[in-house]
Amino acid sequence: MNDLTQHVSRETVEKLRAFERLVLKWSPAINLISKNDLPSIWQRHILDSLQILTHASDWTTWTDIGSGGGFPGVIVACAASSSQSVTMIESDARKAAFLRTAVREIGLPAQVIAQRIEDAPPQKADIVSARALAPLEKLLGLSVPHLKDSGTAIFLKGNRYEAEIRDADAAWTFSCAVHDSKTAPDGKILLIGDIRRRGGE
Template identity: 50%
Template sequence: MSVSRETERLRAYASLLRKWNPAINLVAPSTLDRLETRHIADSLHLAELAESTPGGWLDLGSGGGLPGIVMAIMRPDFPLTLIESDQRKAAFLRSVVRELSLGAKVLCQRIEVLDGLDAANISARALAPLPQLMAYVNRHLHPAGTAWLMKGRNWRAEVAQARNNWTFDLKPHPSATDPDAAILEITGIRHA
């Protein structure tokens, strides 16, 4: 039985993440045993939701590469940029991109000082509360673009808080791994 190129790359990515995690703390050590069933599965769910989405992709605060590296593996047709301000994490991301022959680019800069990138799609996972995250997204998202924000069980409260300063169209997708979490598909972002 043959294993797909994507499956091989996902396995190699998981192996690299486990190898680097003790030195850099890319994911919480308490969740490392659920790397495939939680972290990677969440990112695969996002890749599935955005399967027919056109345009390039920008992953904010990429950290250990979730969901950015998974998107680069699953959507090699996407021009993909990962932004990570931590030098060590950016080095990890560059190593993964090189070892897995991915077409992604890694920028080691702060999101809030980087010139706007006008991305068609933006993702973020475990980066910041939604009210703060909206400013980052607004800075780098094309006006007709889509933000794909992976949020935990407080996502409803965060959406309510964000609506104090922002208006946007929201389509929540239930998480595949946590019934209380969601992937927020956000479009039409503007200051309230």
């Protein structure tokens, strides 16, 4: 068993395996993940998403924006307790249908909003997450309406993260803690708070 799964319950691991099977079943039809990634889905996508939970504590509501194939939204929901809830926002109708199927079949404390992130009702969540969605400057703008003032944004990033932070700093003020990924050699996890647009509200 991978170290990342030693800290979650057997029930959570069973849910993650059930989700893995769903992705492998649906992906050829709607391209949830690339064909080349299918053999390494557990490490490259599921565990990569699961690790962000080690950076999240004392949350009740979690909103995942641009959820795509459910990474990390469904993964977070698989590990969530009955007192926690996950909202996934995904504009692609086919992917949203897949996410709803996963929520229903696995029995997850989650809901899916099939709208563009900009058009979705403000969620004001404790945590907002995104993975492989957009540059940081854009992510901050997408996240603010869905994050409560004291909340934290958690973004999985690659080796361009420093340039993205510099670019975002031109338009926004924010706190940022950077953590190494446990699954990707050049990956980083950004924990961002106190987000304010420069010269704006």
